């Protein structure tokens with residue numbers, strides 16, 4: 227694919243064309259940064275959620291899952307700090323009247339420098355061929371080192387000013403870097419101001435008695451307020467975790483990049499309750515464990531990196547992001563935060579209820595510390611989907627578009643085709659569907675030539691295509707074609723289930739962790 231922009235456009239249009247993601251309320255011209263998952267998207271999303279739930283909840287004896295409500299008592303958000311501190315630094319361009327996140331303007335500037343590094347690497351790779359050593363080149367080439375130093379200096383200063391709430395310096399940085407509004411091209415900026423991201427709503431029948439509520443901006447607080455209920459009813463012993471998946475809402479100002487930054491999105495979060503003083507050890511453990519989970523999906527070892535936070539959130543004593551190489555560069559996919567005892571202590575203070583743990587080994591009570599892993603399901607979807615989409619030139623020179631989704635996550639595991647729509651072949655194909663659908667999501671297709679049907683399933687991400695032909699009638703065998711290798715094999719119908727299972731089974735994939 228020509229360049230990153232083109233690739234990203236292709237990802238968005240492919241997601242629509244193949245029934246993965248639609249703009250919300252499209253017939254009314256859509257709603258900005260809100261998306262609907264379509265027939266294939268909903269399956270892919272569910273499979274990602276299940277893959278996470280299996281690894282995080284069901285495979286860990288000491289982690290349980292809950293499903294807390296989206297609406298929470300409004301005091302929750304005072305206690306959590308979101309009312310006072312959950313805001314973004316915003317800046318307006320006076321000419322275009324467009325509003326931007328000040329930190330994102332600076333980060334985008336750095337991403338452009340990063341693109342220059344990528345260009346240098348690509349050039350050198352072409353020049354040196356097989357002898358090219360990327361790591362060595364990046365760590366020695368003076369031009370690349372210069373670019374990297376510039377990025378580091380800028381991001382360090384940005385981090386420091388945000389940490390110190392020095393918004394005047396954030397504006398000064400934007401001015402010094404001569405960042406212009408992408409729309410008007412002007413550098414006529416307002417001051418930088420903080421803007422709270424929570425959506426408000428009302429609960430109650432009449433205007434007089436209605437209570438002001440917020441839509442939760444993270445699922446984590448539903449876990450904290452249930453900490454003691456779960457600990458007691460589940461007789462959980464520290465260290466233990468509570469996990470959940472669910473919707474979160476943020477009034478994102480810079481809402482773009484498709485499903486990367488949405489106003490309504492889904493999180494998969496786990497709060498791990500630990501003994502104070504052990505947070506460093508658990509931080510390292512979860513960093514490593516979560517990265518292994520990502521890598522088990524085979525999206526490419528080089529597509530991940532850690533980004534340790536300079537600016538820590540109000541609740542954290544250490545934090546890192548697992549960044550993924552999206553079509554628009556390395557960006558946050560998951561956060562791992564050492565949240566100390568901040569949340570539980572705050573909820574104790576605001577609710578007046580004790581949220582402590584009695585440690586029988588130490589014969590003492592304490593407020594546990596918390597290690598959090600938090601990943602956006604939609605972002606994970608984008609990572610998987612954008613990584614999978616490719617144009618492949620075949621031996622005969624033709625190009626096929628293929629969505630090489632990890633088979634464990636693919637929405638449809640196998641498509642079954644009768645070679646022709648007669649001679650009893652559709653009936654056999656439909657019987658195969660009837661048998662397989664107990665175990666897998668399968669799809670029947672009899673329209674167009676088989677070659678065309680293969681291509682449709684390649685683009686749809688379906689790992690297997692099964693074709694029923696005239697030989698099937700005689701021998702009870704079919705051909706099974708593999709999406710990635712395009713290899714076709716003749717196998718007995720009775721073998722199909724095992725062949726498919728071997729490639730799509732969650733266990734096979736998670737064992738790679």
Ligand code: GAP
Nearest residue numbers: 444446486487488491559560561600601602605
């Ligand atoms: N409980 C901690 C928490 O919410 P966060 O870093 O603000 O931390 C965690 O969010 C993850 O949620 C992010 O790494 C990202 O994957 C996802 N996320 C956050 N805001 C998002 C948005 N507007 N759209 C899509 N995903 C988002």
